[in-house]
Amino acid sequence: MNFPYLTSISERVVAPLYATVPATIIRGNKAESFAIEGRNLRFSFTTRQTQDVPVLRDCSIRIPCGQFWMLLGPNGCGKSTLLKILAGLLTPTSGTVNVNGPKSFVFQNPDHQVVLPTVDADVAFGLGKIDLTHDEVRSRVSRALHAVGLSDYMKRSVQTLSGGQKQRVAIAGALAEACKVLLLDELTTFLDESDQVGVIKAVRNSVDTSPEVTALWVTHRLEELEYADGAIYMEDGKVVMQGDAASIRSFIEARQSAYINQINS
Numbered sequence: 607m608n609f610p611y612l613t614s615i616s617e618r619v620v621a622p623l624y625a626t627v628p629a630t631i632i633r634g635n636k637a638e639s640f641a642i643e644g645r646n647l648r649f650s651f652t653t654r655q656t657q658d659v660p661v662l663r664d665c666s667i668r669i670p671c672g673q674f675w676m677l678l679g680p681n682g683c684g685k686s687t688l689l690k691i692l693a694g695l696l697t698p699t700s701g702t703v704n705v706n707g708p709k710s711f712v713f714q715n716p717d718h719q720v721v722l723p724t725v726d727a728d729v730a731f732g733l734g735k736i737d738l739t740h741d742e743v744r745s746r747v748s749r750a751l752h753a754v755g756l757s758d759y760m761k762r763s764v765q766t767l768s769g770g771q772k773q774r775v776a777i778a779g780a781l782a783e784a785c786k787v788l789l790l791d792e793l794t795t796f797l798d799e800s801d802q803v804g805v806i807k808a809v810r811n812s813v814d815t816s817p818e819v820t821a822l823w824v825t826h827r828l829e830e831l832e833y834a835d836g837a838i839y840m841e842d843g844k845v846v847m848q849g850d851a852a853s854i855r856s857f858i859e860a861r862q863s864a865y866i867n868q869i870n871s
């Protein structure tokens with residue numbers, strides 16, 4: 607494996623974002639750790655007429671370490687804004703964010719994720735800024751590609767990959783850099799069904815095989831909840847419910863049927 611780009615490029619699109627504040631809650635005798643905590647988050651966009659348009663209205667969320675959670679809600683309810691605040695890409699108007707460990711934000715468009723010509727070079731890209739031996743780089747790349755099910759693609763040209771495979775390469779890049787928190791913004795939007803399943807299984811496997819990795823996945827697709835440990839449902843800039851994935855799914859389905867009944871009556 608050659609990594610000619612390791613020393614020549616210092617930034618990648620999928621950059622790890624560092625902010626480490628441990629969050630531990632004691633419940634009875636058991637300590638429960640949260641990888642992601644947002645408390646009383648508010649956020650407004652300012653229009654050209656300098657009017658504040660509220661997007662998040664007092665959102666609080668907690669995601670336990672080592673789990674795969676999803677964030678759902680109608681278009682425009684504020685899911686991506688909340689994710690970007692957790693990533694540190696936007697600053698909340700008020701409220702606090704604690705993310706326990708290095709984090710990485712993966713964007714929706716697969717073509718914005720990969721920057722180098724081959725899969726192994728791309729996954730190794732972010733490691734250029736860390737002082738690692740060639741063997742350590744090779745080992746990290748190999749483990750990360752294994753976690754996302756792309757071990758056989760190491761030498762492939764990224765141009766020959768499907769959208770979902772590119773997303774998986776981006777996730778492998780984050781894992782290779784030892785990111786502990788993956789923030790994933792509607793990755794399956796542009797993908798066909800089999801590619802969607804490939805990406806979601808890659809995230810599930812990354813969490814299952816690395817207990818210290820936590821993932822938060824924004825989606826519109828209720829069927830994806832079957833892969834999640836827990837979920838958060840938002841409406842109109844507020845968290846309406848958070849809990850186990852099956853309960854959230856039932857809650858959203860009930861809400862959708864009530865809405866359909868209402869417009870049919």
Ligand SMILES: Nc1ncnc2c1ncn2[C@@H]1O[C@H](COP(=O)(O)OP(=O)(O)OP(=O)(O)O)[C@@H](O)[C@H]1O
Nearest residue numbers: 651652659661679680681682683684685686687688
């Ligand atoms: N740069 C911006 N300037 C002004 N308003 C914005 C900006 N970005 C987002 N918004 C508005 O903020 C609200 C929330 O947007 P956001 O993208 O967070 O919602 P979302 O739930 O992720 O939506 P979707 O599911 O459609 O992607 C929307 O009303 C959107 O129009």
